[in-house]
Amino acid sequence: MDLLLRGKVAVISGASQGLGRATAHLLAQEGARVALLSRSREKLEDARRDILAQTGQEDDAVQIHPLDVRDKAAVEQAIQTIRAHFGGIDILLANAGGPPAGTFETITDEQYEDAFQTLFMGTVRLIRAVLPSMRTRGGGRIGIITSQSVKAPMPGLLLSNAIRAGVTGLARTLANEVAKDGILINCFAPGRVDTERTRTLDAGIAEREGLSVEAVKARMSGEIPLGRYGTPEEFARVAAFYLSFANTYVTGQTILIDGGKVGTLW
């Protein structure tokens, strides 16, 4: 199947590692020109080098923009620059780092505010910035990385459970508002995919429970019907389809990429 990505322009935030980077890589491999956003210039340069070396993309088809998605002006400026460089934007993957673990008793007002700015307002501002270009081009595809926690809230991850539920409501509402413009929006909800984020969470659980990280990973894997963590590439293959122009009829959905872990019917 042709994903119809050749020549399309994709903006990916949280693109310097993990799920964002793997998805950017695959989109580039499928012929999209990509703009990579995240805070660390060094990690972005590394991602860019990798993509150029492995996908055969032209030098100017992969841009990097070091920024923090909490910085409204920086997001607007980067999107303007990307639009000017590539002539427009077709695809956005909105993504950033997960919030710290914690319970109602431990989470501070500052942590609520920070998670809201990073996950919710970061997404709002990215989408707001790309919509005009997508409308001009007659359509677009938007993806937002959330979490399995939007289907089944996870113990000890109150911030993720709370804020991502809001992001899901935002996406579901906006999908209907922009459908008439040919813009499709879906959320991607990973379960346990082997990235830096998962390794940090597992290390935290191991420390709290006095277990080895391997023991935590074995227990977590046992709760997944497919019996293992996913890989960033497995995540990327799913995301790339819904972000592609081969997807013409799925919008407003949350796609679980969790090896079968979450047992809900919807």
Ligand SMILES: NC(=O)c1ccc[n+]([C@@H]2O[C@H](COP(=O)([O-])OP(=O)(O)OC[C@H]3O[C@@H](n4cnc5c(N)ncnc54)[C@H](OP(=O)(O)O)[C@@H]3O)[C@@H](O)[C@H]2O)c1
């Ligand atoms: N991996 C999983 O199984 C899983 C499961 C459920 C939910 N999730 C969520 O899915 C998202 C991606 O997961 P991941 O595993 O790829 O995480 P990750 O390995 O921690 O990567 C997060 C990415 O976001 C960037 N980032 C963090 N804060 C940012 C900010 N304020 N502004 C701009 N970029 C920022 C990081 O790069 P810089 O440091 O360069 O900014 C990095 O590129 C996270 O929100 C995570 O919580 C992941």
